[in-house]
Amino acid sequence: MELTEGVSRALHPSEVGGRYRRRRNALSVFLLAVFLLLPWLRIGGRQAVLIDPWNGQFSIFGLALWSHDAPLLLFVVGGAAVALAFVTSVWGRLWCGWACPQTVFVEFVFRRAERWIEGDAVTRRRREAGPWDGERILRKALKWALFTGFALVLSHSFLAYFIGTESLARMMSEAPSRHPGSFAAMGALTAVVLFDFGWFREQFCVLVCPYGRFQSVLMDERSLAVSYDALRGEPRRGSPGSESREGDCVSCNRCVSVCPTGIDIRAGLQMECVACTACIDACDSVMDRMKRPKGLIRYTLGRRADTAGALVRPAAYLAVLLAMIGGAAWVISKREPLEMTWVRAVGAPYEQVVSADGSRDVVNHFHVDLLNQTFEPLRVALRPGPGQASRLAVVAAALPLEVAPGRSRRVDVFVRFGPEGLSEGRGLARLEAVLGSDAWAKDLTFVKEVRLVGPLL
Ligand code: SF4
Numbered sequence: 109m110e111l112t113e114g115v116s117r118a119l120h121p122s123e124v125g126g127r128y129r130r131r132r133n134a135l136s137v138f139l140l141a142v143f144l145l146l147p148w149l150r151i152g153g154r155q156a157v158l159i160d161p162w163n164g165q166f167s168i169f170g171l172a173l174w175s176h177d178a179p180l181l182l183f184v185v186g187g188a189a190v191a192l193a194f195v196t197s198v199w200g201r202l203w204c205g206w207a208c209p210q211t212v213f214v215e216f217v218f219r220r221a222e223r224w225i226e227g228d229a230v231t232r233r234r235r236e237a238g239p240w241d242g243e244r245i246l247r248k249a250l251k252w253a254l255f256t257g258f259a260l261v262l263s264h265s266f267l268a269y270f271i272g273t274e275s276l277a278r279m280m281s282e283a284p285s286r287h288p289g290s291f292a293a294m295g296a297l298t299a300v301v302l303f304d305f306g307w308f309r310e311q312f313c314v315l316v317c318p319y320g321r322f323q324s325v326l327m328d329e330r331s332l333a334v335s336y337d338a339l340r341g342e343p344r345r346g347s348p349g350s351e352s353r354e355g356d357c358v359s360c361n362r363c364v365s366v367c368p369t370g371i372d373i374r375a376g377l378q379m380e381c382v383a384c385t386a387c388i389d390a391c392d393s394v395m396d397r398m399k400r401p402k403g404l405i406r407y408t409l410g411r412r413a414d415t416a417g418a419l420v421r422p423a424a425y426l427a428v429l430l431a432m433i434g435g436a437a438w439v440i441s442k443r444e445p446l447e448m449t450w451v452r453a454v455g456a457p458y459e460q461v462v463s464a465d466g467s468r469d470v471v472n473h474f475h476v477d478l479l480n481q482t483f484e485p486l487r488v489a490l491r492p493g494p495g496q497a498s499r500l501a502v503v504a505a506a507l508p509l510e511v512a513p514g515r516s517r518r519v520d521v522f523v524r525f526g527p528e529g530l531s532e533g534r535g536l537a538r539l540e541a542v543l544g545s546d547a548w549a550k551d552l553t554f555v556k557e558v559r560l561v562g563p564l565l
């Protein structure tokens with residue numbers, strides 16, 4: 109959409125072929141497949157990627173996270189933001205032109221369908237200027253029906269990342285009245301997708317996208333950018349000065365006609381440029397026909413000759429990124445399926461009891477906090493660990509202890525032991541915790557050391 113003297117008119121960028129277009133086509137097929145198929149990928153029987161803030165449950169390629177893992181999520185989200193800043197500082201708007209869902213869906217799905225139904229850019233412009241005849245109405249209706257179908261597929265796929273494919277399939281098989289909230293969310297999302305990809309298009313990149321707004325801060329003149337070689341191109345054909353020496357630009361305006369944001373790259377780098385490379389392909393084909401070298405418009409890196417300080421900004425982003433990756437790796441390496449915290453109960457530090465055989469045992473009372481960090485219900489059995497004296501018993505109200513997925517519970521546990529293992533009233537118990545789940549092929553075992561207290565012998 110372009111504003112001309114206060115009137116907005118739809119932009120119809122011409123189609124373009126070329127080496128960058130072919131690469132972007134291939135990448136878009138890959139990215140579309142990833143977006144549509146990823147929610148259906150299963151790891152260990154669970155959805156591989158699930159972001160369920162309502163239940164505080166997140167799955168990232170098999171790694172089960174809960175809302176209590178907020179520090180780790182902070183590393184993941186912060187790392188993604190810093191990675192984007194690093195990529196932007198070095199490669200400019202590479203993300204926008206090649207991988208952003210806005211670009212991929214608009215250019216490779218919606219605009220492609222539009223060309224198929226309404227014809228190429230010239231035909232569409234001609235029809236736009238003409239009357240609303242039957243053919244135009246029919247083509248528009250067909251196009252918007254197809255757009256609505258795409259929007260429904262996209263919004264359902266998008267929602268599958270948040271509510272899970274199983275819930276999605278169940279909701280789709282039931283009446284909307286049973287899930288009015290989800291149905292309303294789906295309807296609203298479909299409407300937004302339809303509005304954005306069907307009509308608003310690159311205006312989102314220019315007017316709305318916060319990342320687009322940050323570009324100017326993250327990029328500098330050393331970042332990769334699509335630019336016009338003015339030294340070679342000017343004076344362009346038909347411009348003042350071209351009578352004596354004509355540059356390589358033949359003023360065909362092909363670079364402008366293919367631009368999805370409607371700008372002229374020859375005017376210099378502009379915020380509206382999403383680095384889609386369409387003008388590179390367009391100009392290369394013109395240069396080919398004119399038997400001149402390609403690259404009048406091309407990717408350029410380091411447009412500023414001086415290199416002083418060139419690496420400072422990317423190096424700083426990279427350092428922060430590596431620190432965040434390191435932090436996330438450290439947190440993940442320390443993470444166990446079950447977090448178990450033993451706290452001595454307040455009151456008497458120990459009790460002494462007499463066994464049936466007349467021996468005197470000591471009992472220590474603990475509050476044990478159990479936190480299940482998996483997506484499965486867990487059973488936890490406690491028993492004397494390897495190398496532990498035989499006179500040791502673990503008593504709780506109900507063993508094995510059951511802990512629901514992502515939940516924590518506190519249980520009272522009593523450790524009963526013979527006082528002969530104590531030294532100056534202190535000792536150490538090696539306990540073995542056995543974790544089991546119906547979803548696991550075999551149990552997990554880990555050893556927990558617990559400090560004991562008893563009488564001075
Ligand atoms: S496509 Fe190339 S030759 Fe044509 S106007 Fe643009 S820069 Fe000049």
Ligand code: SF4
Pocket residue numbers: 334363366367368369370371372373380381382383384385386387388
């Ligand atoms: S100026 Fe070129 S690279 Fe930038 S948005 Fe327009 S066509 Fe794409």
